[in-house]
Amino acid sequence: MTATDSSHPARSWERLRPLWPYLRRYRRGILLGMLALVANNLVWMTFPLVLGRAIDALTAGTTRRQLLFYAGALLSIVLLKGVFQYTMRWVLIGISRDIEFDLRNDLFRHLEKQSARFYSTWRVGDLMSRATNDLGAVRMMVGPAVMYLANSLAAFPMAIALMLYIDWRLTILVLLPVPVISLSVKHFSRLIHQRFERIQAKLSDLTAHVQENVAGVRLLRAFTQEKPQLAAFDRLNRDYIETNRGLIRVQGVFIPSLEVLLTFAFLMVLWVGGRAVLGGRITVGEFVAFTQYMFLLTWPMIALGWVVNLFERGTASLGRLNQLLTAAPEIVDRAGANPPSEVRGEIEFRHLTFSYNGVPVLEGINLHIPAGTTLAIVGPTGSGKSTLINLIGRLYEAPPGSVLVDGRPVSAHHLEGLRGAIGYVPQETFLFSETLRENIALGVPEASQEEIRRAAEIAGLADDIEGFPKNYDTLVGERGITLSGGQKQRAAIARALLRNPRILVLDDALSSVDTYTEEKILRRLTQVMRERTTILISHRVSTVRHADQIVVLKDGRIVERGTHEDLLARGGYYTDLYQKQLLEEELERA
Numbered sequence: 001m002t003a004t005d006s007s008h009p010a011r012s013w014e015r016l017r018p019l020w021p022y023l024r025r026y027r028r029g030i031l032l033g034m035l036a037l038v039a040n041n042l043v044w045m046t047f048p049l050v051l052g053r054a055i056d057a058l059t060a061g062t063t064r065r066q067l068l069f070y071a072g073a074l075l076s077i078v079l080l081k082g083v084f085q086y087t088m089r090w091v092l093i094g095i096s097r098d099i100e101f102d103l104r105n106d107l108f109r110h111l112e113k114q115s116a117r118f119y120s121t122w123r124v125g126d127l128m129s130r131a132t133n134d135l136g137a138v139r140m141m142v143g144p145a146v147m148y149l150a151n152s153l154a155a156f157p158m159a160i161a162l163m164l165y166i167d168w169r170l171t172i173l174v175l176l177p178v179p180v181i182s183l184s185v186k187h188f189s190r191l192i193h194q195r196f197e198r199i200q201a202k203l204s205d206l207t208a209h210v211q212e213n214v215a216g217v218r219l220l221r222a223f224t225q226e227k228p229q230l231a232a233f234d235r236l237n238r239d240y241i242e243t244n245r246g247l248i249r250v251q252g253v254f255i256p257s258l259e260v261l262l263t264f265a266f267l268m269v270l271w272v273g274g275r276a277v278l279g280g281r282i283t284v285g286e287f288v289a290f291t292q293y294m295f296l297l298t299w300p301m302i303a304l305g306w307v308v309n310l311f312e313r314g315t316a317s318l319g320r321l322n323q324l325l326t327a328a329p330e331i332v333d334r335a336g337a338n339p340p341s342e343v344r345g346e347i348e349f350r351h352l353t354f355s356y357n358g359v360p361v362l363e364g365i366n367l368h369i370p371a372g373t374t375l376a377i378v379g380p381t382g383s384g385k386s387t388l389i390n391l392i393g394r395l396y397e398a399p400p401g402s403v404l405v406d407g408r409p410v411s412a413h414h415l416e417g418l419r420g421a422i423g424y425v426p427q428e429t430f431l432f433s434e435t436l437r438e439n440i441a442l443g444v445p446e447a448s449q450e451e452i453r454r455a456a457e458i459a460g461l462a463d464d465i466e467g468f469p470k471n472y473d474t475l476v477g478e479r480g481i482t483l484s485g486g487q488k489q490r491a492a493i494a495r496a497l498l499r500n501p502r503i504l505v506l507d508d509a510l511s512s513v514d515t516y517t518e519e520k521i522l523r524r525l526t527q528v529m530r531e532r533t534t535i536l537i538s539h540r541v542s543t544v545r546h547a548d549q550i551v552v553l554k555d556g557r558i559v560e561r562g563t564h565e566d567l568l569a570r571g572g573y574y575t576d577l578y579q580k581q582l583l584e585e586e587l588e589r590a
Contacts, residue, residue, distance in 0.1 A: 015315045015318060015319060016315065016318070018318060018321070018322045018325065019099070019138075019142065019318065022099045022102055022103065022142075023099075023142075025102070026095045026098060026099065029091055029094075029095050030091075030092070030095060032087075032091050033087070033088055033091035033092035033095065033147075034092075034150060036084050036085075036087040036088040036091065037084075037088045037092070037147070037150055037151055037154060038154050039084045040081055040084035040085050040088055040151075041151065041154045041155050041158055042158070043077055043080050043081050043084060044077070044081045044296070045155075045158045045159065045162060045293075045296070046077055047074065047077050047078075047081075047292070048162070048288070048289040048290075048292035048293050048296070049162065049289055050070060050073050050074055050077065051074065051285075051288060051289060051292060052283075052285035052286055052288050052289030052292075053070065053285060054067075054070035054071075054074070054285070055284055055285035055288050056283050056284065056285030056286070057070065057285075059283075059284055059285070088147065088151075089147070092143060092146070092147045093143045093144065093147065095142075095143070096139050096140075096142040096143025096144075096146075097139065097143070099138075099139065099142050100135055100136075100138065100139040100142075103135060103138065103321070104131065104135055106325070107130075107131055107135070107321065107324060107325065108131070110324065110325055110327075110329075111127065111131075111324070113329040113332070114327070114329055114330070115329065115330040115331045115395065115396065115397070116390070116395045116396060117330055117396065118327065118329075118330065123204075123208040123211075124208065124211050124212075125204060125205075125206075125207035125208025125209065125210065125211040125212065126204040126205075126207070126208050127324070128207055128211065129200070129203050129204040129207040129208075130204070130317075130320050130321055130324060133200065133203055133317070134200060134317035134318075134320050134321050135317070135321065136317075137196075137200075137310075137313045137314050137316070137317035138314050138317050138318050138321065140310050140313070140314060141310050141311055141313065141314020141315065141317075141318070142314070144307075144310060145307050145310035145311045145314060148300070148306070148307050149304075149307050149311070151300060152300035152301075152304060152307070155296060155297065155300050156297065156300065159293045159296055159297050160175075162289075162293055163290055163293050163294075166282065166286050166289060166290045166293075167273075167276065167281070167282055167286070167290060169272070169276075170269050170272060170273050170276070170290055173265065173268045173269055173272060174265050174269060174294060174297075176265065176268075177261040177262070177264065177265050180261060181258060181261055181301070181304075184254070184257055184258070184261075185304065185308055188250060188253075188254040188308065189308045189311070189312050191250045192247065192250055192251070192254075192308065192309055192312040192313070193312035193315065193316055195243065195246050195247040195250060196247060196312055196313045196316045196317075197316040197319075197320075198243050198246075199240070199243050199244055199247060200316060200317060200320055202236070202239055202240040202243050203240060205236055205239075205240075206233075206236045206237060206240050209232065209233055209236055210233070213229055213233070251309060254308075254309075255306070258301055258304065262298055262301055265294075266291075266294060266298075269290070269291070269294060270291075273287050273290060273291070274287075330397060331394050331395075331396075331397050331415070332415070333414055333415050334411050334412070342502075343405060343406060343413075343417065343418065343421035343502045343503070344371045344406050344502065345371040345372060345405075345406070345421070345502040345503050345532055345533030346369070346370060346371040346404075346405065346406050346407065346533070347367075347368075347369040347392060347403075347404070347405055347503070347533060347535075348367070348368045348369070348403075348404040348407075349365045349366060349367040349368075349388070349402065349403055349404075350366060350401065350402055350403075350404065351364060351365075351366060351402060352364070352365035352366075352388075352391070352398060352399070352402040352403060353365075353399065353402070354384075354387065354391065354396070354398060354399065354402075356387075360556060361384045361387050361556050362384045362387060362388060362556045362557075363556045363557050364557060365388065365557070365558060366558075367551065367558065367561075369533060369535070369549070370533075371406075371502075371533055372530070372531070372532065372533060373533060373534075373548040373549065374529055374533075374534040374535075374536065374546075374547045374548045374549070375533075375534070375535050375536070375547060375548070375549050375550075375551065376535075376536040376537075376538065376543070376544030376547035376549070376550040376551070377389075377535065377536070377537045377544075377550075377551055377552075377553060378537075378538065378539065378541075378544060378550065378551075378552055378553070378573075378574065378577065379552050379553035379554050379573070380554060383553040383554050383555060383556065384553055384556045385507075385537045385553055386426075386427060386507055386537065388553070389424075389505050389507060389535055389537065391403050391410070392405065392410065392422065392503070392505070392535075393410075393418060393419050393422045393424065394410050394411070394415065394418065394419075397411075398410065405418065405503075420499075420501075421501055421502045421503055422501055422502075422503045422504075422505060423496030423497060423499045423500075423501030423503070423504045423505065424496060424505045424507070425489070425492045425493050425495075425496045425505065425506050425507060425509040426492075426507050427507050427508045427509075427511075429485075429488040429489050429491070429492045430492075431476050431483070431488055431491060431492070432476075433475070433476070434475070434476070435470075435472065435473045435474060435475055435476070436456075436465060436468075436471075436472050436473070436474050436476060436491065437449075437452055437472040437473060439476060439491055439495065440452050440455060440456060440472075440491060440494045440495050440498060441495075441498060442495050443495070443498075443499055444498050444499055447498055449472070451498060452472065452494075452498065453472075455494040455495075455497045455498040456472075456490075456491075456494045457524070458493075458494070458497055458521075458524045458525065458528060459490040459491070459493040459494035459497060459521065459524075460490050460517060460520055460521040460524065461487065461490040461491055461493075461494055464487055464490075476491075486514075486517065489509055489510065489511070490521070492509065493506070493509055493521070497528060501532060502532050502533065503532060503533045503534075503535070504528070504529065504532050504533070504534045504535070505534075505535045505537075506534070506535070506536050506537065506538075507537045508537050508538055508539065510522075510538065510540070510543055511538070511539070511540075515540075515542060518540070518542065518543065519542070522543065522546075526546075539577075540581065541564075541574075541577055541578045541581050542581070544564075545564040546564070547563075547564070548563070549561065549562070549563070550562060550563065550564060550567055550574070552567070552572070552573050552574050554573060559572070559573065560572050560573060560574055
């Protein structure tokens with residue numbers, strides 16, 4: 001945001017637009033909090049007047065009864081102020097926590113709706129920074145900043161009116177620094193906003209670096225990259241600290257400047273007011289009351305610097321959050337999409353051409369997969385195999401009418417029903433930091449222990465689990481770190497099978513197991529695969545040889561198709577792959 005944007009009042013309020021729905025949601029509570037705030041100020045504004053009357057009474061000579069009356073009145077004011085102040089803080093600060101809670105839930109819900117393309121654009125560390133640090137800054141703006149700003153706006157007119165009532169000349173002296181203070185606030189608020197935006201951007205870079213290094217720590221150690229990564233972290237950390245120091249320098253000038261202006265006004269009042277008391281224009285009690293009102297205004301004026309700081313931090317963070325919240329999900333249910341229904345599993349690709357950021361990945365794909373049959377896809381790395389199957393579940397959006405399920409375009413299906421009918425085992429297996437039971441039952445929380453055990457048995461994982469100390473209650477650690485690559489893949493297969501999907505997709509799902517284990521798993525899967533449409537992607541001929549149909553993808557095009565025997569007879573890519581793997585097996589046996 002430019003300096004002009006930041007300083008223009010209308011645009012400043014415009015930055016708060018994303019908060020209006022949340023503020024409206026809690027409007028009754030906010031109204032109650034504001035009423036308590038106004039009542040708190042009304043009660044507290046009577047304190048200097050009563051104190052001034054008490055001092056004048058003491059000066060003129062007072063009775064014990066009058067003294068007790070004034071003492072009781074002052075004590076009552078303090079107690080009543082405490083009640084209203086507690087209510088004000090409890091309600092308004094509590095609402096800021098509620099808004100933070102709602103914002104965090106809405107942000108997470110919004111992120112869950114985003115497509116795979118979105119996550120290829122945004123860094124995880126950046127998203128984490130916005131979902132934590134930026135949300136905290138917004139809460140501080142909605143809570144303490146708004147509360148103290150409203151408190152200042154309520155206290156100022158009340159105090160100024162009572163000060164005018166006591167002596168208008170002294171009041172003018174107090175108001176002399178106000179234009180200078182306003183200009184200072186405007187200038188410093190722009191600087192704070194700009195610097196805090198840079199701070200949050202630096203923090204996102206730092207968080208992303210830490211996240212990537214923690215996630216890839218084993219790779220870094222394997223390539224002895226600890227020192228270069230430490231140097232990179234040190235550089236990012238220094239940039240973050242230096243950017244913070246820039247903000248600290250601004251704040252270090254801002255608040256002391258306000259204090260100097262207020263002190264100057266107080267000295268003038270002390271000089272002129274003292275002469276007025278000596279001249280008999282006002283009483284000692286009135287002068288004490290006037291100075292008390294000045295002290296009551298001092299904290300709001302000092303707090304104004306803090307409020308501006310919180311407000312500019314909050315609006316900068318709200319802008320960063322709004323970037324995420326306004327990023328419309330690329331893949332949603334289309335108008336008129338059919339509600340969830342039974343999917344048979346027939347799949348067809350019609351003249352499919354698909355590109356990533358303008359780069360063609362698939363071209364002219366025509367393929368029909370009857371329900372209940374098995375299709376195998378082979379081909380070199382980067383030929384578009386995974387992309388092809390990702391289009392079935394609309395993880396990426398295919399051109400209209402180019403991908404069909406049960407004779408209808410995938411966009412005509414309800415997303416929940418379509419994806420619920422697909423059991424997908426991706427190349428990169430992801431397990432959550434939960435138990436094996438919870439990881440296998442992902443998406444089927446009501447699954448019985450027997451169903452979980454049966455799925456693990458088909459996937460060839462049951463024997464391994466029985467050897468763990470806590471069996472199915474074994475914690476797998478972050479990303480399944482306590483399991484081997486083969487065990488993670490088999491857990492993912494069990495997870496997909498437990499859903500009892502009509503379409504089963506295995507994307508190189510047996511690459512981390514040996515050929516002996518692979519053969520056992522495939523034998524167990526044979527019965528399962530007969531009952532549903534199955535798509536196998538593999539670099540091993542042994543995995544795909546029994547498929548009803550095999551296609552070879554190369555450079556995004558289908559270059560061969562047929563059964564295992566048909567493809568061997570053609571002497572193309574598939575034959576070369578088969579002979580190469582046959583030779584490798586013979587060498588291993590030798």
